[in-house]
Amino acid sequence: MKRARVADLLRREPGGVVEIDGWVKTARHAKEMSFIEVSDGSSVAGIQVIAEPDLANFEDEVRALRTGAALRVEGELIESPGKGQRVEVAARRVEQVGGVGDDYPLQKKRHTFEFLREIAHLRMRTNSLGAVMRVRNAASQAIHRFFQGEGFVELHTPVITASDAEGAGEMFRVTTLEGASADPDAAAADFFGRPAYLTVSGQLEAEIGAAALSRVYTFGPTFRAENSNTSRHLAEFWMIEPEVAFLDLDGNVALAEAFLKSVCGDLLEHCRDDMEFFALRVEKSAIDTLEHVIREPFERMTYTEAVKILEASGRDFEFPVQWGADLQSEHERFLTEEHVGRPLVVTDYPRGIKPFYMYLNDDERTVRAMDVLVPRVGEIIGGSQREHRLPILETRLQEQGLPESEYWWYLDLRRHGSVPHAGFGLGFERLVQFATGMANIRDVIPFPRTPGNAEF
Numbered sequence: 001m002k003r004a005r006v007a008d009l010l011r012r013e014p015g016g017v018v019e020i021d022g023w024v025k026t027a028r029h030a031k032e033m034s035f036i037e038v039s040d041g042s043s044v045a046g047i048q049v050i051a052e053p054d055l056a057n058f059e060d061e062v063r064a065l066r067t068g069a070a071l072r073v074e075g076e077l078i079e080s081p082g083k084g085q086r087v088e089v090a091a092r093r094v095e096q097v098g099g100v101g102d103d104y105p106l107q108k109k110r111h112t113f114e115f116l117r118e119i120a121h122l123r124m125r126t127n128s129l130g131a132v133m134r135v136r137n138a139a140s141q142a143i144h145r146f147f148q149g150e151g152f153v154e155l156h157t158p159v160i161t162a163s164d165a166e167g168a169g170e171m172f173r174v175t176t177l178e179g180a181s182a183d184p185d186a187a188a189a190d191f192f193g194r195p196a197y198l199t200v201s202g203q204l205e206a207e208i209g210a211a212a213l214s215r216v217y218t219f220g221p222t223f224r225a226e227n228s229n230t231s232r233h234l235a236e237f238w239m240i241e242p243e244v245a246f247l248d249l250d251g252n253v254a255l256a257e258a259f260l261k262s263v264c265g266d267l268l269e270h271c272r273d274d275m276e277f278f279a280l281r282v283e284k285s286a287i288d289t290l291e292h293v294i295r296e297p298f299e300r301m302t303y304t305e306a307v308k309i310l311e312a313s314g315r316d317f318e319f320p321v322q323w324g325a326d327l328q329s330e331h332e333r334f335l336t337e338e339h340v341g342r343p344l345v346v347t348d349y350p351r352g353i354k355p356f357y358m359y360l361n362d363d364e365r366t367v368r369a370m371d372v373l374v375p376r377v378g379e380i381i382g383g384s385q386r387e388h389r390l391p392i393l394e395t396r397l398q399e400q401g402l403p404e405s406e407y408w409w410y411l412d413l414r415r416h417g418s419v420p421h422a423g424f425g426l427g428f429e430r431l432v433q434f435a436t437g438m439a440n441i442r443d444v445i446p447f448p449r450t451p452g453n454a455e456f
């Protein structure tokens, strides 16, 4: 006899004695029988346990079982006479390991995602958040599988850093100083002897890796102190950043497309039940969208072309469309959802709205940037070919008001065996949002951090 996961039991043929551990999803106490659905988080569906009066603790314990209680069950795996499941467990022993009071907040009804966020310590027991966490796990595995298969080396880049990788000034400070002495000017006395921050991106360190190992990727938490209370922004999110030496923008676009297709295919293969749950309960098009991504080639256009299309669209956008201004989420979604109806790669953005490290085109007005836009989510990937020419990189740092003294090592990469190289960053939560159809990014991460929220 072996303790089994519910997901595995549900696929087994009837027969044999099994042991399961889990929590009561629902308990229905009929006259001479209790029907207890037990879930251990291994699948959307729980397994039905039937308890009858021959159990020694039937009257005083089994009859009192409620949703949320922790259980150990031993019983026979039998064919289920009921609809909707092949097998069920005829209990020989039911032991309540941990009970629940009247105040257990999860009941057999739909709770709003907002409410569930207030009980993040329990919300993964719901069908939807459980499915999200399993898809999240599968997506993480799929990402590693893709890069490992392509010969990339995973590089662990630091969480604490002294340089602003995006040059956007959205960093959280890390300090052991308190009160007035926490002034950045007094940072010589601080732990690192200089101002230090939580990283916004592992890219610059990944470029160091690519300049030696050729193909690397990072997969780590990143932090942004941007005050954006939207359904697509978190203050702490996970990012995957491949960086490849001897690669140009076209190669980078091709890598991003192959990567997204591979991960989406992997999810359909490994998370079929959970994806069916999302298609049924959350977003009708969830599975079709993934199939569509795998099948159709991505569209590609330049920023300048995108602006022309937006101007000619006749749409009344909230934010005006103008060459030189950044594309807003409403513009991105119009382009990918309505104009092309599939993933879209926009390239060659104006130099003024993109970070210092992007390769300057010959027109000197645009840089070799690429954003991958997908329906429902908008920007899911941001990347570029990198500026590997020292004098131009120095000019770009100056024009963005960034001190060369803090980027000396990054500049050094351009002094010693510099090569064209490129990479991108995939927002992991945006990927999970895209795959599951969940509307709010806060509901695809176990413990969301947003302005004003860091509970749990």
Ligand code: 4AD
Pocket: 165, 166, 200, 201, 202, 203, 224, 226, 232, 233, 234, 235, 237, 239, 241, 242, 379, 380, 381, 382, 383, 384, 423, 424, 425, 426, 427, 428, 429, 430
């Ligand atoms: O476009 P971003 O800012 O690019 C970079 O950080 C580059 N260093 C990546 C690279 O080239 N190596 O961010 C990359 C992606 C975005 O496309 C988006 O999916 C996600 O990270 N992202 C966020 N996700 C959740 N919350 C936020 N506040 C995010 N900001 C960016």
Ligand code: MG
Pocket: 371, 379, 381, 382
């Ligand atoms: Mg971006």
